[in-house]
Amino acid sequence: MQLAPKADILIVDDVPDNLRVLSAMLSQHGYDVRKVLNGRLALAAANSTPPDLILLDIRMEGMDGYAVCQHLKASAQTFNIPIIFLSALNDVFDKVKAFEVGGVDYITKPFQIEEVLARVKNQLAIRTLQKQLQEHNTVLESRVEERTIQLQTMLEYEALLKAITDRVRDSFDEEQILQAAVQEVATGLRIICCNVGIFNREANTETIRYEYRCAEIASAQGEGVSLDLSPEYQQILQGNAVQFCGISFFQAMTPNIAGQFAILSCPLIDEQGVFGTFRLFKPPEEWFSALEIRLVQQVANQCAIALRQARLYQAVQQQVEELERLHLLKDDFLSTVSHELRSPISNIKLATQMLEVILKSTGLLEDASSKAASYFHILQDECHREIHLINDLLDLTRLDAGVEPLTLTRINLAPWIDHLTEPFLARTHSQEQYFHVDVPSSIPPLATDLHYLERILTELLNNACKYTPPGESITLSAQVILEQTQQNPLQFIQHSEEDRSNPDPMSLRICVTNTGVEISEDERDRVFDKFYRIPNNDPWKHGGTGLGLALVKRMSEHLGAKLSVYSANQQTSFVLELPIQ
Numbered sequence: 001m002q003l004a005p006k007a008d009i010l011i012v013d014d015v016p017d018n019l020r021v022l023s024a025m026l027s028q029h030g031y032d033v034r035k036v037l038n039g040r041l042a043l044a045a046a047n048s049t050p051p052d053l054i055l056l057d058i059r060m061e062g063m064d065g066y067a068v069c070q071h072l073k074a075s076a077q078t079f080n081i082p083i084i085f086l087s088a089l090n091d092v093f094d095k096v097k098a099f100e101v102g103g104v105d106y107i108t109k110p111f112q113i114e115e116v117l118a119r120v121k122n123q124l125a126i127r128t129l130q131k132q133l134q135e136h137n138t139v140l141e142s143r144v145e146e147r148t149i150q151l152q153t154m155l156e157y158e159a160l161l162k163a164i165t166d167r168v169r170d171s172f173d174e175e176q177i178l179q180a181a182v183q184e185v186a187t188g189l190r191i192i193c194c195n196v197g198i199f200n201r202e203a204n205t206e207t208i209r210y211e212y213r214c215a216e217i218a219s220a221q222g223e224g225v226s227l228d229l230s231p232e233y234q235q236i237l238q239g240n241a242v243q244f245c246g247i248s249f250f251q252a253m254t255p256n257i258a259g260q261f262a263i264l265s266c267p268l269i270d271e272q273g274v275f276g277t278f279r280l281f282k283p284p285e286e287w288f289s290a291l292e293i294r295l296v297q298q299v300a301n302q303c304a305i306a307l308r309q310a311r312l313y314q315a316v317q318q319q320v321e322e323l324e325r326l327h328l329l330k331d332d333f334l335s336t337v338s339h340e341l342r343s344p345i346s347n348i349k350l351a352t353q354m355l356e357v358i359l360k361s362t363g364l365l366e367d368a369s370s371k372a373a374s375y376f377h378i379l380q381d382e383c384h385r386e387i388h389l390i391n392d393l394l395d396l397t398r399l400d401a402g403v404e405p406l407t408l409t410r411i412n413l414a415p416w417i418d419h420l421t422e423p424f425l426a427r428t429h430s431q432e433q434y435f436h437v438d439v440p441s442s443i444p445p446l447a448t449d450l451h452y453l454e455r456i457l458t459e460l461l462n463n464a465c466k467y468t469p470p471g472e473s474i475t476l477s478a479q480v481i482l483e484q485t486q487q488n489p490l491q492f493i494q495h496s497e498e499d500r501s502n503p504d505p506m507s508l509r510i511c512v513t514n515t516g517v518e519i520s521e522d523e524r525d526r527v528f529d530k531f532y533r534i535p536n537n538d539p540w541k542h543g544g545t546g547l548g549l550a551l552v553k554r555m556s557e558h559l560g561a562k563l564s565v566y567s568a569n570q571q572t573s574f575v576l577e578l579p580i581q
Contacts, residue, residue, distance in 0.1 A: 007124050008032045010051040012042040012068065013086065014060040018109075022055060022086075025113050026120070039063030043071055046078050053123055055116075056103075058087040058094065066101050073102040080130070082123045086111065150291070157295045160188040164299055168306040172313040177306045178210045185280065185299055186212040189292060192261075193217050193281040196268070199227065206230065206277065217281075232265045237274050241266045241297055243288050260284040264293060266300045270307060278303070345390060349383050356380070392547045396530070399554040406449045406559070413478060413508070414441045420454060421476060424461050432470035439478040446508060448578060452555045456563075459552045460512040460574050472516030480580070481509050510576045519567040527565060528553040 009031050013019050019035045026033050034051065036042045038060055046054065054072070058065035065085060072078040085098040088109040095106050104126075105119050164184045168177045178196050186194035193213040197206040207224040227233050232242035242265045262282040267274045278300045282288065288296075356376065359365045364372045398404045417439045428435040457476070464474045519527065526532050531546040556563035561578045 006030060006032045007053065008034070008049070008051040009053050009055065009120065010034045010036070010042065010045055011055045012036050012039065012060070012065070013055075013057040014038055015057070018057070018086075022116070025116070029117060031120075039065070039068040042068050046072060046081065047075065050078055050081055052081070052127060053120060054081055054083045055086055055120075056083050058085055058089055058098070066097060069098075069101045069103060080127075082127050084119060084123060153291055157291055160184070161295060161298050161302070164188075165302045168303055169309070171306070172310045174307055174310050175210070177303060177310060179212075181278070181299055181303050182210050183212040185278075185296065189280070189295075191280050191282050195220065195279050196276055197279060198276040199274070204228065209276075232277075236265060236267045236277055239267050239269060239274065241293055243293065245284055262286050262288065264288045264296060266293075266296050268300055269304050345383070345386055349387060352376075352380055352383050389547070392551050396547065396551055396554060399551075399558055404558065407451065408447045409450050410445050410447045411450065412441075413443050413446050414439045416450075417457075417476065417478070420457060421461070424465060424474075427465055428474060431465065431468075433465065433468050434473040436473060436475045437477075438475065443478060443480055443508065444580060446578065446580060448559060452559055453578075456552050456555050456559075456576060457510070457512070459548045460576075463548065463574075464512055464514040467517050468514040469516040472514065475511075475513045477511045477513070479509050479511075480507075481577075482506050506580070508578045508580055510578070511573050513571060513573040515571050517567075517572050518570050519565065519572055524565050524567060528563075 009026055011019055011022050011026075011033060013022070013035075014037050016037070019037070023033045023035055034045060036045055040063060042054070042056070045051075056065045056068060060068075065087070069083050069085075072081060072083065082104045083102060084105040084107060085103045086107050086109060087094065087098075089095075090108050098106050104123055107116060107119060164181060167180045167184060171177050171180065182194040182196055185191075193211070195208050195211040195213075198209045199206050204227050205224050206227055208220045208222065211219060211221045213219065230236075231244060235242045244263055244265075245260055262284055264280045264282075266278040268276040268278055278296060280288065280296060356365070359372065359376060364370065365376065367373060417437060421435070421437055425435055461474070461476065468474055528549050529546075530550040532550075533546045553563055556576060559578065561576055564575045564577075566573045566575065
């Protein structure tokens with residue numbers, strides 16, 4: 001490696017001849033040489049102008065070379081100066097001590113010129129490399145520190161972005177979204193002002209709609225300006241962020257914010273294009289870093305997403321409100337129609353009864369195969385069907401209004417169920433179905449409205465009989481359950497004897513289960529809707545209006561009970577859970 005020219009070497013020796021010889025030799029080889037005769041002068045010279053290398057004698061009067069070396073190594077200014085000892089002492093102990101006090105090399109007198117030059121050259125080369133390494137380390141440390149600060153800033157900005165995103169996504173109000181965004185950005189970046197301008201393309205203007213500012217800055221909210229005066233408008237329309245120093249435009253737009261500013265403008269973009277500007281202000285001597293620009297662009301994007309969600313939510317809410325309005329209109333219509341139809345249907349029923357008396361008196365109904373008898377029975381059946389439909393609609397109206405009182409009666413469930421299910425024994429037998437009743441006599445007395453409970457169970461059993469194929473089974477089960485009992489109704493059907501002796505009952509579970517049929521998952525949530533009928537290949541095969549389960553659901557709720565449906569593996573269960581009072 002080529003040495004730096006004119007390296008500065010300090011020679012310390014109390015023998016003038018040695019100084020003269022060494023000085024002449026080193027000067028001839030291009031070194032700048034300084035000479036001193038004792039240790040104190042050496043310390044003064046080194047502290048005054050630190051040399052690149054020191055040649056130091058050991059045996060000197062007053063302060064020997066060891067002491068001089070220790071003083072030099074104790075000073076931060078001279079600590080890194082390489083020291084080569086020159087001495088007639090040739091004992092190993094002296095050499096070891098020389099290295100212990102900080103020497104880098106040791107030359108024994110009498111010395112050879114070539115040896116001295118070689119050792120000096122090597123130490124100066126090492127010194128040069130050490131300086132380069134130190135400089136390189138300083139640069140690396142600076143870069144590491146800079147990168148650490150950058151990474152820390154990135155982490156802070158990521159946390160700020162998350163906080164802003166969470167806050168704007170929590171709201172479905174457009175004004176709250178944009179006001180929260182300008183406030184969070186202004187406080188997070190510690191800038192003097194942040195605002196949002198909204199474009200009016202028809203009027204070709206921009207109006208400051210949302211703002212957050214420090215106390216020294218007057219408000220510009222509500223101020224407007226022609227877009228022709230905006231220096232960044234064309235760039236914003238192209239979706240680009242713009243940083244510039246604002247003077248005339250912002251004085252014209254917002255005379256309350258007079259003076260120059262470092263300004264960053266980012267576009268706000270929705271599905272229809274750019275609709276406004278997200279704008280930040282700093283003092284004119286500052287600027288926005290790449291990380292800050294990236295953060296603001298991300299905030300603008302999150303605002304656009306949040307605004308899109310807010311508009312979708314508002315549209316959905318409007319649809320929900322409209323559906324609720326239509327639902328109320330439908331219910332009002334059904335209630336009105338039901339009341340209006342009840343009187344004529346009652347008259348039709350009365351007329352049918354009178355017609356039956358007349359036809360019987362004339363003998364026209366004696367032959368069941370006659371057309372007159374057939375037509376009369378059709379009239380009679382359809383009259384009963386319409387009366388049943390109207391009554392169901394009226395019952396639903398009363399239950400929805402919540403004005404129907406409960407009449408509580410305390411019963412023993414097992415004998416009451418036996419009486420209720422008697423008609424279904426013959427019906428299931430004629431349809432080649434298996435009917436099982438599993439209601440333990442140990443169930444405690446139940447206080448409930450028998451009218452509603454009977455209608456609920458009758459409707460569920462009617463449906464089971466209607467939809468169960470021949471050869472399959474229908475089961476009516478009841479069991480007292482505890483709060484901590486696993487709510488698995490299908491498992492319950494198979495293990496209905498569990499927990500009967502538990503002394504701490506909480507509720508009664510009644511389950512109607514039929515096999516050979518299964519309701520798809522998509523249909524289960526809709527079976528309790530008014531007028532809903534599960535699609536099949538023959539929708540008129542089983543008849544019905546779609547009101548039965550809706551009415552059962554309302555009656556269950558009116559009783560304070562919970563009605564659920566479970567279906568899997570060709571088995572369907574309707575589960576009624578009643579509180580035991």
